[in-house]
Amino acid sequence: MLRENTRRFKFDWLTILLFVALVAFGYVNILAASHVGEITNYFDMSLPYGKQTIFIGLTFVLIILILSLEAKFYERFASIIYIIAIISLLGLFIFGKDVNGARSWYGIGSMTIQPSEFAKFATALAVAKYISDLQTNMKTLKDQIRVAAIIFTPAILILLQNDAGSTIVYLAFFFVFYREGLQQVYLIVALALIILSILSLKYGLVLTSIVAASILITRYFTRKKKRTSVLQYILVLTISIGFAYGVQLFYNNVLKTHQQNRISLWLRLEKDPAKLERMKKAEAYNLIQSEQAISSGGFYGKGFLQGTRTTGKFVPEQHTDYIFSTVGEEWGFLGSSLVVVLFVALIVRILYLSELQKSQFSRVYGYGVASILFLHFTINTGMVMGLIPTVGIPLPFFSYGGSGLWGFTILLFIFVKLDSNKINEW
């Protein structure tokens, strides 16, 4: 009995506090972004904030449910949960409902559920389960391929449903793999590929080749291992140039116009003023409105429900993906910095707790949680501030939406449960 009592208070209250702060502040901003006229009924189901009231209420039920299950349950049923998630994603091809061109929702009466939001924690569980297996060694190619298969299966299914944004999130697991022993060369290659892509698009093939060649030549003459031959360097250079060319082909032929334009805006590729003007009314519209709303907030912000651009609904999708611009306008530099600090604190706290875990499963899972939250936060906030090309993914705990909120809550609270159990795991 005594043990039961103490265990109940083993939960990491700081994490829970940060979670509550984010959800609460998110709710305040959804209220501002979606209210029409005076707010009379917080349960007005015809408006997003009314629904969000219900979603948040149900979240606490969900939390109690998650915390009351045995910690072992999650490890034991990780594979089954993952398989259910994959099946639910597959089911979308048959029963799914098209919303804004993406087939990512199940419609149940007037409610919709987006399984990709739940697939994230399922994948995190599966990855944790696989890596924590005693026989797994992340340094071997065999295991690398297998974990890759675990994350790319849901990622590709989601991509096929036309939800490119949610697909990108699965790249977050790279951090997990790296933590668990993936060779450094992957990190270098990943960074090199990102730089190559940007250089190739922004400055063209010739300049990119010159840059790549210069780096490799310098590297060749300062190399420590004399054994590596010139041929290997030439091969790397050829692959680099080939990749740079491939990026251009991909950009020009595979990407859809709106995706091209988002990247073009981000890298400022478009010079034709007439075309830019057209983009301002289309792809760049959200971005411009969002940046303007944030800038107009100034240091202190305009105050709750006082944001003129928010009240006027100038930023489309403001209560979902662009919710951060509401914070920027109404709460100013103070409020938006606070949100950044809250997220950083939450992620750092999860990382800190993960490293304290006794079981590898818990640690890997915790890392997965931190990585997913990190990528969501970085992409969403970066996009709203105009630092990153437009990618439609929600801000965890903040954005309007039941599936998203629940998905992230489950993701986080499974970890809170695992963490609370670390004392029993020897």
Added chain:
Amino acid sequence: MRKLLLLTSVVLVGLIFIARLFYLQVYGGFEYDVFEDSAIRKVYNYPKRGYVYDRNGKLLVANQPSYDVMVIPREVEPMDSAEILEFCELLKITKEDYHRKLDRATNYSPRLPSPFVAQLSKMDYAVLQEKMRKYEGFYIQKRSLRAYQTTIGANVLGDIGEVNRSIIAKEPYYKMGDLIGKQGVEKTYEKTLRGVKGIKFIQKDRFNKDIGPFKEGTLDTLPVPGKDIKITIDSELQAYGELLMRNKRGGIIAIEPSSGEILAMVSGPSYNPNLLVGRERSKNFNKLYRDSIAKPLFDRSLQAMYPPGSPFKTLNALIALQERVVTTSDRFSCSLGYRYGNRKMGCHPHRSPVDMNLGIYESCNAYFANVYRKIIDKYDSPAEGMDSWSKHIKSFGLGNYLNNDLSVGQPGKVPSASTYDRAYGENRWYTTFTISNAIGQGEVLATPIQLANMAAAIGNRGYYYTPHIIKDIEDETIPLKFTTPKYTTIDKEHFEPVIRGMFDVYNKGTAKYVQVPGIEICGKTGTAENFAIINGEKTQLTDHSIFVAFAPKDDPKIAIAVFVENGYFGSRFAGRMASLMIERYIKGEISRTDLEDFVLRHTLEHEYAKPFSDEPFGINRQTTLQTVSPEEYRVISDIKATIGNE
């Protein structure tokens, strides 16, 4: 190490984001200004502009509604060429106009409203009003334009026009497309007349739809109507003055000496104030502005500086008495002029020797040359004498701006010792160098209003009120400076002999032919030589005709200065016109119809054409008077019949 990758990434991203937020919100952010906020529609409510009445309560300027199509460039939805064409047809502009106007508005500011098509007619407005919703970024702003109830007094009343960018930069009250007084009382009493516009802040959504008042309307203001004003002008006298000035160039200023109120302020040629209202305004304004020969926008009653000529002699007489260098009975001889050194200042034949009274009414140059020398030479050096003289002259309001409520003015010129020090070197000049000052030529320049004011000061026997145009402002008193007398440096007792001289000008002197029965007029004729540069050569033109007067002799009701360019000798045009104005004002009717007929029947246009004819021409005595065409005479008669019967 491996543990640190994600941790450092998280912290780094956090720092970058906060830096970005700082850049957007604090560094690049600006003080929130609701006027800059495109989410808030600003609806201006323009108040009624104050009416303008003449001194007798006759309405001169009222208002009429006008509708401007305004544009906020960044809110304009792209239209295809068919839509643009349709829109252009509604607005009666060409497609090129459309793009030019839009570019200009964008160039000014993409987010602030600019006028797109100004001053639509009521008909166009009615058609447009219903279709306007279709064109995002465009809206109709109601304003009030002037409606002149008269065809006279353009130079007095002035006009209103769109503010330009430099005004907006200086006075943020004004927004693009607002109207502001540009000339005349519209300019000087702009703040009184315009009132304060009201403003309503309305929250918009991104579809440009109004969704309610901003901050529950707590920031909204109601318009404050402009105040009506009454100006000192007697519109009948003004109309009569303008009629007399027809086909001539010059200025007439009539002042009420007991108050400094300007009764008439005529500049010829004049124009109909209605030309500067409505869509034709800028076209008409340009036409007036570009007329560099007749210069209708140049207010000759306020801005034209002429050598004052003989009327100036009265001041020299007053100074001489004040300085006690002559008495009224001191006599000087005149044998067709005044000799100094080996030079001579000419004079016309008349009796000699000359005392003060004769000197004034015969306008004897020799007499005033002697008097002037005595004034200057009273002091040890010409410089001291000159400064003392200059001080006396300036006390009559000459040589400086009058500092009144007229939108334009000129200081004129009165020399002092330093003027000659600069020209000749200190102590290297003598009284004779400056002798032209004795007869109002040389370095002296004055505007008609300064001369009229001088006449008022003489008529008042030693003081004047700053000439002004404002008589009454609704619920306000007029500035104190207009109701405080300004004293000249001449003692009261010295005026009587000079005034007697001026009275004799009418009785038996240069103006005896323009007497008006029953009114004791005191005046002084004047003639000013003038020159123009024609083909690089300084060429003399026919003299300007000048007349300065006040009446009646005791307790004067009107002081007047008349200037007629190239009108030849003083009494020929200016003297006649002065007498007619005086009679019209005091009696309300004209008994000397012979004078009137002479002035109305004759034109000086041929005189003004001479310098541009490229042919040799005669001046003064060699000129012959020309009469107006019968059609013009009929027009003149029609106008004459309407004055006072409106």
